Amino acid sequence: MKLYNTLTRQKEEFKPADPSKVGLYCCGPTVYNYAHIGNLRTYVFEDFLRRALEFNGYVVNHVMNITDVGHLTSDEDEGEDKMKKGAEREKLTVWDIAEKYAQAFLEDMDRLNLLKPTAKPKATDHIQEMIDQIKQLEENGLTYVGSTPPKGGAGGNVYYDTSKFEHYGELAQLDKQNAETCPRVETDKNKKHPSDFILWFVDSKFGDQDMQWDSPWGRGFPGWHIECSAMSSKYLGEQFDIHCGGIDHIPVHHTNEIAQAEGASGKHPWVKFWMHGNFLVLKDKEKMAKSGDNFLTLDTLIQKGYDALDYRYFCLQSHYKKELAFDWEGLDAAKTGRRRLKEKVLSLGTTEGEIHQSRIEGFADAISDDLNMPQALALAYELMDDVSINDADKLSTIKKMDMVLGLKLDEEVKVELPPEILQLILDRNKARDEKDWAKADKIRDKIQENGKWIVKDGDGGTEVIPK
Numbered sequence: 109m110k111l112y113n114t115l116t117r118q119k120e121e122f123k124p125a126d127p128s129k130v131g132l133y134c135c136g137p138t139v140y141n142y143a144h145i146g147n148l149r150t151y152v153f154e155d156f157l158r159r160a161l162e163f164n165g166y167v168v169n170h171v172m173n174i175t176d177v178g179h180l181t182s183d184e185d186e187g188e189d190k191m192k193k194g195a196e197r198e199k200l201t202v203w204d205i206a207e208k209y210a211q212a213f214l215e216d217m218d219r220l221n222l223l224k225p226t227a228k229p230k231a232t233d234h235i236q237e238m239i240d241q242i243k244q245l246e247e248n249g250l251t252y253v254g255s256t257p258p259k260g261g262a263g264g265n266v267y268y269d270t271s272k273f274e275h276y277g278e279l280a281q282l283d284k285q286n287a288e289t290c291p292r293v294e295t296d297k298n299k300k301h302p303s304d305f306i307l308w309f310v311d312s313k314f315g316d317q318d319m320q321w322d323s324p325w326g327r328g329f330p331g332w333h334i335e336c337s338a339m340s341s342k343y344l345g346e347q348f349d350i351h352c353g354g355i356d357h358i359p360v361h362h363t364n365e366i367a368q369a370e371g372a373s374g375k376h377p378w379v380k381f382w383m384h385g386n387f388l389v390l391k392d393k394e395k396m397a398k399s400g401d402n403f404l405t406l407d408t409l410i411q412k413g414y415d416a417l418d419y420r421y422f423c424l425q426s427h428y429k430k431e432l433a434f435d436w437e438g439l440d441a442a443k444t445g446r447r448r449l450k451e452k453v454l455s456l457g458t459t460e461g462e463i464h465q466s467r468i469e470g471f472a473d474a475i476s477d478d479l480n481m482p483q484a485l486a487l488a489y490e491l492m493d494d495v496s497i498n499d500a501d502k503l504s505t506i507k508k509m510d511m512v513l514g515l516k517l518d519e520e521v522k523v524e525l526p527p528e529i530l531q532l533i534l535d536r537n538k539a540r541d542e543k544d545w546a547k548a549d550k551i552r553d554k555i556q557e558n559g560k561w562i563v564k565d566g567d568g569g570t571e572v573i574p575k
Contacts, residue, residue: 114382131348138175139209140194146388146396153385153428176206177231219416254298266308333364421446461500
């Protein structure tokens with residue numbers, strides 16, 4: 109396999125530390141609201157990656173965290189507490205908000221047919237691991253305490269001193285001098301350097317947090333970045349193979365994760381391959397966000413008559429490193445494309461044969477070339493259109509391909525039809541039995557007039573399926 113490594117800005121041959129196993133960490137959701145489809149594109153890309161690795165014979169230890177600890181809305185230690193903001197919006201406790209949206213996210217994963225991670229650690233269950241890593245950074249001389257205690261308290265926040273970490277900014281290719289002269293946060297006067305960041309908040313300048321814990325530095329809560337480095341190190345070790353996330357994580361979150369993990373362990377590099385998915389964008393290249401009119405969830409799509417797998421198919425049509433422009437016309441095309449491919453597969457019957465080696469090798473080459481999923485999808489269509497391959501062999505081969513595509517192509521869709529449609533089916537079957545073709549055509553047109561249903565005629569009579 110060859111994968112694009114953000115750390116080196118080039119495509120490299122992938123060789124895990126263990127020839128048969130892969131340690132994979134994916135930054136998980138902050139559970140204060142529903143995930144929007146832009147967020148979900150990243151998790152779909154990561155699912156393609158895991159499936160491609162397993163297709164190539166690796167056993168994948170896939171860890172995805174759940175951020176259920178309050179952290180500030182900016183990557184840069186400023187703004188409101190996301191969890192507190194969600195609790196105030198819905199008049200619930202922060203703990204209830206975390207549970208509600210964690211479950212909603214896991215449901216989205218199921219609907220998109222994303223493989224379940226090996227471990228889904230919650231931040232609130234790993235506060236001690238975060239404290240232990242901060243203590244190790246402190247012992248290694250990489251931290252300091254702010255000189256001005258927040259709100260007149262007994263101590264200040266704990267900061268990471270980026271000037272003392274040799275490799276700071278390598279992932280984002282930050283020029284050290286520019287990083288020092290271009291401040292990220294102008295309001296925090298306790299920072300020695302603009303790129304320094306908070307490891308532990310003793311108190312927040314935006315009011316008391318509902319989630320707080322005792323620590324050697326005072327009662328408070330962890331910075332966002334420390335949770336990922338602490339939990340990934342616990343579940344995957346001090347060095348592992350692949351770390352994934354969105355491209356917006358490169359300059360701050362992932363850069364700070366590296367500083368924490370390597371600063372604590374003294375081992376470089378912490379992660380060999382860094383992989384980042386690009387944005388889903390709307391008109392005028394507008395990035396999707398959890399505020400405003402462009403906040404589209406998976407439920408939004410389903411309520412408009414789409415299947416979650418239509419969106420998975422939509423994501424298949426673009427490389428993960430490219431921006432993907434979303435519009436309803438594109439999703440309509442994806443819905444039609446998925447339905448047609450599924451119909452082709454279901455028409456093959458249920459008898460399986462041999463996997464067609466040249467077809468599956470071409471597919472393997474595509475997914476192993478930095479996850480070229482558009483090419484992999486095109487090869488699936490080529491297989492289905494190849495009249496030289498018998499149906500049984502096609503079925504076995506497409507099922508093997510679908511282990512990566514994840515479209516459930518051979519699964520029959522069970523649809524509960526409305527009573528009025530069921531009655532029209534009975535009326536049409538009767539008309540056909542009586543050879544009243546004009547009446548049968550009229551009923552067919554009535555079933556299809558709202559655009560939701562397609563009528564198909566078979567040996568068993570009239571069949572109606574979702575469009």
